[in-house]
Amino acid sequence: MNSSPVAVGVFLALFVFVAGLGFVAARWRKADLHQLSEWGLGGRSFGTLIAWFLLGGDIYTAYTFIAVPALMFGAGATGFFAVPYTIIMYPILFLFFPRLWSVARRHGYVTAADFVRGRFGSRGLALAIALTGIVATMPYIALQLAGMQVVFSALGLPSDWTLPLFGIVHNVPLIIAFVVLAAYTYASGLRGTALIAIAKDLLIYTTVLAAVIVIPAELGGYAKVFAAVDPKKLLLPSGTMDNLGPTFSYASLALGSALALFLYPHSMTGILSSSSRHVIRRNAILLPSYSIALSLIALLGYMAVAAGVKSMPEFAGGFKDFGNNFAVPALILHMFPAWFAGVAFAGIAVGALVPASIMAIACGSLFTRNVYKEFLHPDCTPKQESTVAKVVSLLMKLGALFFVLELQTSYAIQLQLLGGIWICQTLPAVLISLYTRVLHPMALLAGWAAGMAAGTAMAWDLGFKSSTYPLHLLGVTIPCYAALSALVLNIAVTVVLSLVLNAMWNAPRPDETVAEDYV
Amino acid sequence: MSSSPKPEASRKFHPVYLWLLLPFLCLLWVPSYNRIDPALFGIPFFYWYQMLWTVLGALAIVPVYLHEEGRKK
Numbered sequence: 001m002n003s004s005p006v007a008v009g010v011f012l013a014l015f016v017f018v019a020g021l022g023f024v025a026a027r028w029r030k031a032d033l034h035q036l037s038e039w040g041l042g043g044r045s046f047g048t049l050i051a052w053f054l055l056g057g058d059i060y061t062a063y064t065f066i067a068v069p070a071l072m073f074g075a076g077a078t079g080f081f082a083v084p085y086t087i088i089m090y091p092i093l094f095l096f097f098p099r100l101w102s103v104a105r106r107h108g109y110v111t112a113a114d115f116v117r118g119r120f121g122s123r124g125l126a127l128a129i130a131l132t133g134i135v136a137t138m139p140y141i142a143l144q145l146a147g148m149q150v151v152f153s154a155l156g157l158p159s160d161w162t163l164p165l166f167g168i169v170h171n172v173p174l175i176i177a178f179v180v181l182a183a184y185t186y187a188s189g190l191r192g193t194a195l196i197a198i199a200k201d202l203l204i205y206t207t208v209l210a211a212v213i214v215i216p217a218e219l220g221g222y223a224k225v226f227a228a229v230d231p232k233k234l235l236l237p238s239g240t241m242d243n244l245g246p247t248f249s250y251a252s253l254a255l256g257s258a259l260a261l262f263l264y265p266h267s268m269t270g271i272l273s274s275s276s277r278h279v280i281r282r283n284a285i286l287l288p289s290y291s292i293a294l295s296l297i298a299l300l301g302y303m304a305v306a307a308g309v310k311s312m313p314e315f316a317g318g319f320k321d322f323g324n325n326f327a328v329p330a331l332i333l334h335m336f337p338a339w340f341a342g343v344a345f346a347g348i349a350v351g352a353l354v355p356a357s358i359m360a361i362a363c364g365s366l367f368t369r370n371v372y373k374e375f376l377h378p379d380c381t382p383k384q385e386s387t388v389a390k391v392v393s394l395l396m397k398l399g400a401l402f403f404v405l406e407l408q409t410s411y412a413i414q415l416q417l418l419g420g421i422w423i424c425q426t427l428p429a430v431l432i433s434l435y436t437r438v439l440h441p442m443a444l445l446a447g448w449a450a451g452m453a454a455g456t457a458m459a460w461d462l463g464f465k466s467s468t469y470p471l472h473l474l475g476v477t478i479p480c481y482a483a484l485s486a487l488v489l490n491i492a493v494t495v496v497l498s499l500v501l502n503a504m505w506n507a508p509r510p511d512e513t514v515a516e517d518y519v
Numbered sequence: 520m521s522s523s524p525k526p527e528a529s530r531k532f533h534p535v536y537l538w539l540l541l542p543f544l545c546l547l548w549v550p551s552y553n554r555i556d557p558a559l560f561g562i563p564f565f566y567w568y569q570m571l572w573t574v575l576g577a578l579a580i581v582p583v584y585l586h587e588e589g590r591k592k
């Protein structure tokens with residue numbers, strides 16, 4: 001593909017400027033970055049506005065900007081489930097997470113597993129929660145890097161460089177971006193990410209605004225855009241008497257994803273970094289403004305269909321390498337002048353840095369608090385604690401880079417799909433126990449194991465190609481998001497076993513939290 | 520979801536919390552909006568209805584927010 005010097009120049013200038021912000025941030029609201037809660041949670045100091053930028057950058061990732069329209073481009077209406085998903089997750093945020101914030105603040109919890117450990121005094125359950133978080137997040141980081149790869153390719157940056165001493169090195173732009181990401185995360189922690197998130201939003205919003213005004217105008221209006229889409233893909237096929245059909249799987253995908261989202265370690269990190277529970281409540285009302293942008297971005301997939309980018313010879317290579325994920329970059333290149341394509345691509349690339357960094361920070365905190373300090377080195381100093389977290393976050397990113405460079409991106413997508421199913425299984429231990437401790441820790445562990453096994457088996461059975469598994473109940477086929485059906489099993493096992501265990505042993509269980517901690 | 524009557528959740532259930540259920544009801548009953556007409560500016564109902572809910576969903580939280588903030592005083 002031809003590279004445009006203007007697009008590359010604008011892109012590089014913006015990227016360097018924004019990454020520079022990440023390093024400056026170490027001095028912003030100066031604090032002792034040798035404390036885990038300072039490095040990993042920004043000192044729990046972010047007010048409503050910063051938290052809005054940070055959580056927005058955290059939840060609406062670069063990969064979302066590429067993958068959601070790509071799904072619309074290929075599959076049609078199904079891809080739009082991201083919109084109801086990102087609406088119904090906010091009542092969940094509003095209801096549960098102020099409680100979690102309060103109890104975390106009171107007891108100095110940095111991760112969800114910290115809370116579970118304190119609530120139930122069970123090291124095993126806390127370890128299960130921590131490991132689930134780490135394993136579910138790793139492929140997510142890899143997908144962010146994969147998103148950057150698409151952008152670099154669309155820009156026409158030369159991927160293979162011949163360097164003295166090293167010979168031919170592949171994927172050089174990605175490796176450079178990785179070094180930038182790793183360095184600023186290590187140096188400034190969550191503070192750096194918060195500043196970068198602000199810059200990223202300016203770029204993304206500019207792009208979205210321009211795209212939804214300019215592109216439909218050039219294509220002849222929204223009616224023309226929708227007319228270009230295959231009518232069979234424009235709506236979901238209706239269910240029948242013996243099969244609830246795609247309308248049901250659409251709803252189950254939206255609900256399951258919404259339940260899973262805030263259980264991810266990186267969402268937890270973003271939430272716990274807020275300066276008060278009011279910040280979380282206000283953001284449950286303010287964050288949906290990103291969903292408006294997301295719904296417009298989703299429609300870019302249809303605009304790409306209407307523009308006919310897939311049959312354009314100049315994009316054949318991109319589609320061959322990245323499949324439908326190339327639809328949005330191709331649309332941007334086709335519709336906008338080169339300099340603006342540079343702005344848009346910088347927005348997407350920076351949009352990958354923000355969540356990738358928060359995810360790595362969150363995994364670093366999880367490992368340090370719930371594995372290293374808990375099992376390996378119980379009397380480590382705060383400084384050792386934050387150093388281990390920094391090193392682990394670096395290793396997580398290296399793992400993700402290895403994933404993208406050495407394995408096929410399709411593995412990362414499949415693993416991320418599994419990750420969503422897995423993380424959902426931590427819901428009973430983390431969210432339900434915010435309200436009640438009637439559930440027994442052993443029962444929670446058994447429910448978790450049952451949900452993990454069932455969810456993995458369903459994904460396996462589908463060949464990791466899809467996540468909606470058809471259940472057969474009373475002669476009716478129910479195509480349901482595996483995360484959701486596994487969660488139902490998980491809760492059923494947990495409740496039944498809790499009843500049994502509580503009836504057998506009536507001994508009081510340790511709980512370092514009290515009712516006042518939650519309000 | 521919120522009305523767990525355990526001793527820890529000592530507050531009584533208040534009907535204002537029902538607002539939080541509204542987005543779930545209106546978005547998860549997919550057959551109710553899985554249609555083309557009425558279109559708006561050429562956008563089929565399926566799409567503009569859900570896009571409208573990005574705003575309505577946020578508004579549905581506002582009464583509960585006001586209730587909780589008011590209770591603090």
